[in-house]
Amino acid sequence: MSDSDTWRFVHVTDIHLGSTESYRFNPAFGENWETAAEQIRALAPDLLLVGGDITRDGNLHAYEFDRSRAALDALGIPWHCVPGNMDTGNKHTDRQGARDDRDDLACNVTEAQLQTYRDKIGPTTWSFVHRGVRFSGCYEIIADTTLPSARALDAWLQNLATLPRCAQHVMLNHYPLFTDTPDDPPRDITDPSGYLDWYFSAEPAPRRKLIEAYRSAGVTHVLSGHIHCRRPPLNFEGMNYCFGASTAFAQWKDRWSDGDARLGFQVFTVTPDGIDYRFEPLSHVSTRTDGWGPGGHPKPEARRV
16 A cells, blocks of 8 residues: 555455365365455554364364464465354353253363464454554454463453554454443343344453453454444444354344344554445355355264264
């Protein structure tokens, strides 16, 4: 770009590459990623933020991280990633939910899964400054759990507030902190009408903790994925929340009047006046149907691991 003070970064999330060695595989996800990769290269961003779910089943197959890492490295663009639930396990629950097609307790994220992610991809918390913008990332959904990584997250969040301030501070998460507003009530996993609201967002107590920590650290933008349905950025009390699109497949298409189920990624342009946002849809979406295996979160007996 001609203006040396203007530059781009890209947010991509939920690419779900998977592996032919797994009990399930969808080649369309990989083809969609190749389309996204070509478009991202053409934009020549300074860096790429990857919002988790880089694997289809990294929480079960550690080898899936190798393919995903190689695909990201092949871009030739510096990238920074946080875990997603398909990489390391889902939001914690102490009870089975309303869905009878999954075992919610068996899906809980574990410390071993988080360590596998660290071994294969890198740290689950990080922060750095690039060209006057601070970028940070964490796996927010483990907040307030009993996992050792949750205690480490608390310490990291406290330290984040002591780092040098920048006018713009971008936080990368996987789960959205809320589905409607930061004041969303508790969601009931056992209520069929509330299950997806529970599944797709943080609970009120950890949400409040995270938002306060982000505010203390001067966070201006919170980028998330997980839902696979993009929304225009929402501003609450000076913080911009960006719900990102997936490159693999769409979900929850009719949840919001402003929801956009198109596949693609988010492009942010940094200018002397701030950060501008635009959505970049995939130029082509794969129609391949020759994959195999179940979708969603199959019960352990159906996984054939």
